[in-house]
Amino acid sequence: MITVEGLFKNFGPVRAVDGMTFTARAGSVTGFLGPNGAGKTTTLRMLLGLVRPSAGKALINGRSFAELDRPAKEVGAALEATGFHPGRSARDHLRVSCLAAGLPTERVDAVLELTGLTEAADRRVGGFSLGMRQRLTLATAVLGEPPVLILDEPANGLDPAGIHWLRAMLRHLADVGCTILVSSHVLSEVEQIADHVVIVTRGKVVRDAPLAELVGDRNELRVAVEPPAEGDGGLAAALESAGGTVRRENDRLYVTGLDAAVVGRAALETGTVLTELTEERSGLEKIFLELTMAELSAPPEDVPKAAVVAADASVAADEPGSTR
Ligand SMILES: Nc1ncnc2c1ncn2[C@@H]1O[C@H](COP(=O)(O)OP(=O)(O)OP(=O)(O)O)[C@@H](O)[C@H]1O
Secondary structure (H helix, E strand, C coil): CEEEEEEEEEECCEEEEEEEEEEECCCEEEEEECCCCCCHHHHHHHHCCCCCCCEEEEEECCECHHHCCCHHHHEEEECCCCCCCCCCEHHHHHHHHHHHHCCCCCHHHHHHHHCCCCCCCCCEHHHCCHHHHHHHHHHHHCCCCCCEEEEECCCCCCCHHHHHHHHHHHHHHHHCCCEEEEEECCHHHHHHHCCEEEEEECCEEEEEEEHHHHHHCCCEEEEEEECCHHHCCCHHHHHHHCCCEEEEECCEEEEECCCHHHHHHHHHHCCCEEEEEEEECCHHHHHHHHHHHHHHHCCCCCCCCHHHHHHHHCCHHHCCCCCC
16 A cells, blocks of 8 residues: 655745645555646655655555665556666666566566567667657566556556556556556546546645546536437437436537436437437546646645745755756
């Protein structure tokens, strides 16, 4: 389990993380979603002991990174798909990583297989595409078979087939009990990969809920009828009496709270000809925009909390520019 509790981080005058609290549970893929600059990477870096919190806790299975006995076996991280020696092969990179972490090199073939890199294993990493580097970053993260995975934008650079593969891999790892925290600023990725979503803006959690709850009742069905919506022959009324919410826009009906089969049956019963029945999977996007726009239009808090300022004074090494 990952626990973030009352976490703050100031870089000089910039408050990157502003009192974040959330948990990512075992057996689940938690999407950590927010616009650029929301504080996602800083939070992940605090979990991994790379940035010292100004205040609050960032814990992996109840302990800070510094307290972990064997970090490589307890948490796997994929932050940026850079930092590989370009002249080294993928296999050699993984071997070196094993040796550095005190892990048996027998794991190398297994993780190459798991990440679809077996055929490219002996090629120089310098010639790898971004997607292949992402796979190698993930392969490195899972070398120690850690029960907790922290991944920063892992889908970045992956093509649709790569995203499909990533989803299957993360699903498999979650099903065997891993805790997985995945950051992204791309909604469609999170929608495809996560079971639970934590949305952050300006260093704060603005929503923390299962994905199904967030998008479930918000997905809309777009319905076009012949003749157009004003003369829908009672379809809108039938949908409302079936428990749906209906709005009209540009000759179409937009229906929430019902599934497509119910709309189809209602059309049959009311003798309405449907010319379109499309599910608009924009629920998460709408929620995200509503939450982030509301937060962004609010004036920033310009007076740092006294405790945070006090805690920050002792963290000179984390001044702006020192950690990135
Ligand atoms: N070392 C640093 N020095 C100064 N400011 C920093 C440092 N690291 C991050 N910041 C600032 O903290 C804020 C949060 O940045 P962070 O990288 O955590 O956001 P993010 O949500 O990961 O964004 P992105 O999606 O763009 O990666 C930003 O305003 C950023 O400029």
